[in-house]
Every structure is written in structure tokens, then in C-alpha cells.
Amino acid sequence: MRLDSVSVIGGGAWGTALAQACAMAGRAVSLVTRDAAQVDEINSNHTNSRALGTQPLHGAISATTVAAPADIVILAVPAQSSRAALAALDPDLLASKPVVLSAKGLETGTLDRQSEILLDMAPDAIPFVLSGPSFAADVAAGRPTAVTLAGDDASQTSLLAAALAGPSFRPYAADDRIGVEIAGALKNVYALACGAVEGAGLGASARSALIARAFAEMARMVSAMGGSAATLTGLAGLGDLTLTCTSVQSRNYQFGMALGRGQSVEAIISGGAKLAEGVATTPVADALAKSLDVEAPLIAAVQAVLSGQADITTVVAGLMSRPLKRED
Numbered sequence: 001m002r003l004d005s006v007s008v009i010g011g012g013a014w015g016t017a018l019a020q021a022c023a024m025a026g027r028a029v030s031l032v033t034r035d036a037a038q039v040d041e042i043n044s045n046h047t048n049s050r051a052l053g054t055q056p057l058h059g060a061i062s063a064t065t066v067a068a069p070a071d072i073v074i075l076a077v078p079a080q081s082s083r084a085a086l087a088a089l090d091p092d093l094l095a096s097k098p099v100v101l102s103a104k105g106l107e108t109g110t111l112d113r114q115s116e117i118l119l120d121m122a123p124d125a126i127p128f129v130l131s132g133p134s135f136a137a138d139v140a141a142g143r144p145t146a147v148t149l150a151g152d153d154a155s156q157t158s159l160l161a162a163a164l165a166g167p168s169f170r171p172y173a174a175d176d177r178i179g180v181e182i183a184g185a186l187k188n189v190y191a192l193a194c195g196a197v198e199g200a201g202l203g204a205s206a207r208s209a210l211i212a213r214a215f216a217e218m219a220r221m222v223s224a225m226g227g228s229a230a231t232l233t234g235l236a237g238l239g240d241l242t243l244t245c246t247s248v249q250s251r252n253y254q255f256g257m258a259l260g261r262g263q264s265v266e267a268i269i270s271g272g273a274k275l276a277e278g279v280a281t282t283p284v285a286d287a288l289a290k291s292l293d294v295e296a297p298l299i300a301a302v303q304a305v306l307s308g309q310a311d312i313t314t315v316v317a318g319l320m321s322r323p324l325k326r327e328d
């Protein structure tokens, strides 16, 4: 498997940060973005100001609007756009190629995970999932980050992890693709909840209790969906859950804070909120929990708030009055 060149699809914050990580790892990187002005800026000024402000980009990154063949493809568009972004690519670019899925979300309507979308659109592609505690600004600036890279073939996954690893970006190889995908998607739902706890002024104790119960709920979801709950002790589980559920830098947490202050979803979005993947993933996760008969009161609570069926006070009262149970 040749792993010299990388094509990153998506010129937002995460695509640009991953392009930077790959360049720092010694790969030749093509960053594919739909915006011609962004292409000019990256190629001439080595910045992508809309995505990452003044962060200087590595000289090994070149930008383009049209993807060219590469040894590795990284998909870095929002979860709800993955299918359209894949459909726009020449199928030959994906056939038998390692495709690294980096979006954290479940697809509206189909309820699909990112690798299910990929295999639907490009059955010959080789899926890998990259997830873990990693803000784009940290990765792009070369601050130390570690992530999980999950794939179906252990030796291929280790080779790919080595190809993406750099002095400040450390991928750990893993084999539980499903567990990593579900963890990455659900942590955004719980980050909305934790942000809401902060926004509503409910206190740090409540937030930590919520994170712990979210971890237990996530384990039930992962097991029911065919993943391994043990995966959650790693970077994609505990690592990303704690980062996103405690940091005001998280867009999902920020969105949750606005919910907790009593703003409606519509008002938050029309106020210019950045991408918060949990908003689209919550109803999907709620539908999956119900269809799989998984006890998921936290996902249901977030869904009730997002859909306007209940306010934070009612939802918290409901959670606190659930029958007492053993901590299983």
C-alpha cells in the first residue's frame, strides 16, 4: 500500500488542520475545497483565514478545487455533507484506496454511520475512521494531540497510522470502527447537554455527573450497535467526551450553552452559530436508541430540548426523578 500522497476533501477547519498534520508527517498534501478564493489564498499566502485565521500553513500543502488521484483520501466535510461530497468525486479516486472518515455524526434519514455512507457510495474503498480529542486549532498549530485511527485490517491500520503520525500528531491504531464512529458522533450530543448545564447555571457537579452517565449510556449504544464498549476507555471515547463536554472552545458546547440560557435552536442558528454536529445527530441517535431498545434518557432529553418539546428545567426535573437504580 503506497501512502505518500494525501487528498483532503473539505477546506474547513478540520480539513485544513488534517492537511497540516499530514504535511508535518511528511506527506504531499492536496487540500480540495469548493471555494476558488480559498484555493488562491492557500496557494499564494499559505493561510486559510476563514477556517483557521492567521495560522500559517505548511508549504507541502497545495489547494485545488478538483481532486486528483492520491494514495490516501481524507474526507473532512460535515457529516450531513459526506454523501454529497463523495458523490462529487470521480469513483476511481476512491476505488481500493484508504479513505479516512473524520466527520463526527450520524446521517439524517438513513441513520447511517460515516463508513456506512462511504461503503454505500464507494463499495471498493477501504474505510478508516479517525476520531479523538482534537480541536482543529490545536492540530494546525502543532500542539500535541492524539487520536484513534480504526480500520478493519490491523496491519494496514498500523501502516496508515505511521504515515499520518508527526511530531505533534499521534494516531493510535484500533480495530473497532463502529465503536469509534458512535463515540465520535454521540460525544457531540452530550456536549450539547453539558453546555446547557453550564448555560443554565446548574453547576460543575451536575456537569460531571452528566459526563459519567453519558459514558454509561454511550457504552449501551455502542454495544447495541455492534461495537465494543471497551473502545470507550480510549481517545475516541473518554478522551473526546471529556474534551468536548468541558471546553467552551467546542462548538457543540457553545451551542448547548446558548440552549441553557433559554435561546431557541432557530435563534442560535440564525445568530450565526458555527457547525454543531450534535444538532443533526441527536434525533438520529434518539431514533436508533428507540429502534434498538437501548435505555438512553440523556439522548432523549437533548432531543426534547432541541425539538422544543421541553425546556431545560423540565428535562432536568424528569432526569432527577427517574426511579433510583443501581449504577450499572
Ligand SMILES: NC(=O)c1ccc[n+]([C@@H]2O[C@H](COP(=O)([O-])OP(=O)(O)OC[C@H]3O[C@@H](n4cnc5c(N)ncnc54)[C@H](O)[C@@H]3O)[C@@H](O)[C@H]2O)c1
Pocket: 009, 010, 011, 012, 013, 014, 015, 033, 034, 051, 076, 077, 078, 079, 081, 082, 084, 085, 088, 102, 103, 104, 105, 134, 135, 136, 137, 275, 277
Ligand atoms: N473543527 C474541529 O476542531 C474538528 C475536529 C475533529 C473533527 N471535526 C469534524 O470535522 C467535520 C467538519 O468540521 P469542520 O470543523 O471542518 O467544519 P467547517 O464548518 O469548518 O468546514 C466544513 C467545510 O466543508 C465544506 N463542505 C460542506 N459541504 C461540502 C460538500 N458537499 N463538498 C465539499 N465540501 C463541503 C464547507 O464548504 C466547509 O469548507 C465535522 O464532522 C466535525 O465534527 C472537526
Ligand SMILES: O=P(O)(O)OC[C@H](O)CO
Pocket: 104, 132, 133, 134, 135, 136, 188, 191, 240, 243, 244, 249, 250, 251, 252, 253, 275, 276, 277
Ligand atoms: O468544536 P466541536 O464541538 O465540533 O468539537 C471539535 C472536536 O470534535 C473535538 O475533538
